[in-house]
Ligand SMILES: Cc1cc2nc3c(=O)[nH]c(=O)nc-3n(C[C@H](O)[C@H](O)[C@H](O)COP(=O)(O)OP(=O)(O)OC[C@H]3O[C@@H](n4cnc5c(N)ncnc54)[C@H](O)[C@@H]3O)c2cc1C
């Protein structure tokens with residue numbers, strides 16, 4: 001143990017990456033400190049990002065009765081006049097609990113939680129500046145992990161007023177549910193919030209400068225999502241760029257480069273995120289961020305300075321809570337020479353739109369462009385007993401199966417439980433399984449998992465037909 005430093009490991013940022021780095025270090029018997037602002041324990045993930053948005057979605061689904069309308073009719077509602085406080089009550093409750101869980105876990109692993117903003121004063125030393133005057137201390141660490149995440153990118157020409165023109169971190173501060181909303185940027189954040197507000201009855205216009213949205217997903221599934229959102233009165237403006245937003249007492253007017261103007265009660269920007277590195281005084285550590293505030297690392301999450309690691313959103317793609325956690329854990333292992341397996345290349349994507357989307361493995365477009373022959377196996381929830389029971393007539397599961405060796409190459413889901421169900425396909429793929437495993441497996445009945453069996457039978461029937469028809 002080095003006594004030269006106050007800590008063996010200092011972690012800056014307590015989001016998923018920082019937490020897991022700190023706990024992994026503590027489990028290795030190291031003296032660990034983690035630094036974050038008092039009101040941000042748990043990171044963007046717990047306080048402004050993943051957890052609030054997913055809880056808000058759950059509250060919207062419940063109170064609007066959205067998921068039950070197939071069964072009880074289009075006018076079914078759990079609550080007629082849903083207010084912002086109805087939604088925020090549940091969100092604040094979950095955030096409060098999650099913060100407690102993070103604090104308790106750090107505490108029981110003897111990780112010192114230091115409240116304040118961290119910045120380098122040297123390659124091994126970090127100043128921690130508290131919110132109150134005089135709260136200042138400098139600590140040293142043998143190893144340092146930067147896990148400071150990102151914040152919404154804000155175009156300089158737009159006046160954000162936290163009331164009518166907001167970024168995605170400020171959605172939780174809305175006073176009322178806007179009757180109309182412009183969402184700038186059809187990335188994952190934009191489309192998730194567009195779904196929620198559309199479900200609440202807001203007239204939503206999504207403006208996206210690209211010609212398509214979510215183009216990394218299965219195109220058929222994105223089409224289904226667009227159909228559903230249009231049905232909820234969402235208007236899409238693809239290939240259009242927002243150039244100006246003006247605000248008055250009555251509302252906002254968003255001007256597009258094409259000259260179109262859109263009136264709405266509020267505007268939400270979800271046009272990308274910027275790495276939080278500007279407050280770190282990186283020069284003192286010998287580091288430099290790129291133009292989007294991000295740090296580059298090698299395969300061990302090590303920056304260009306040997307004892308400093310970086311994990312989570314601050315290192316860029318894929319910028320997900322799940323991957324950030326594992327990066328944090330692995331960075332701590334690498335820092336202290338503990339052997340560890342690298343992350344599997346097969347990572348699931350879950351998009352919590354209404355309805356939700358999830359996938360793992362290849363898309364049809366990828367297989368086609370790399371000339372890999374495949375067959376599609378499809379299951380529609382409306383043909384599953386569980387689909388009828390839960391009132392999901394639109395859900396679907398799509399398997400992509402190699403026609404050469406029958407291996408599962410991709411799984412794509414749309415509808416109830418998609419983000420959970422995807423892991424069955426992920427496990428089969430990770431074990432190099434074929435479609436026959438799914439054909440030969442008995443699934444509980446009635447379940448949505450049965451979709452795997454139905455889709456697997458569909459794929460094998462099509463592959464058999466190829467043989468029968470002379471292939
Ligand atoms: C609206 C939204 C929805 C999302 N939904 C999902 C989802 O459904 N699934 C998913 O997997 N991912 C989702 N994400 C992404 C996910 O939240 C991030 O991938 C994850 O939070 C990144 O973790 P991180 O470890 O990089 O730290 P973050 O959670 O970004 O936290 C970084 C922390 O560092 C602190 N910090 C910054 N600078 C300093 C400093 N100088 N000193 C001390 N502390 C500092 C910040 O205060 C913050 O607490 C969503 C993100 C957003 C914004």
Ligand SMILES: NC(=O)c1ccc[n+]([C@@H]2O[C@H](COP(=O)([O-])OP(=O)(O)OC[C@H]3O[C@@H](n4cnc5c(N)ncnc54)[C@H](O)[C@@H]3O)[C@@H](O)[C@H]2O)c1
Nearest residue numbers: 185186187188189207208209241242270271272319350351
């Ligand atoms: N379910 C999930 O896993 C989940 C949910 C939310 C967020 N996230 C993470 O957060 C990250 C950030 O998401 P994001 O949606 O903010 O960023 P993004 O970069 O994915 O999307 C931003 C979009 O805004 C568009 N845009 C930018 N400026 C514009 C303008 N002036 N006019 C019109 N369109 C404009 C861009 O073309 C882009 O498509 C994601 O990459 C993801 O990793 C994940």
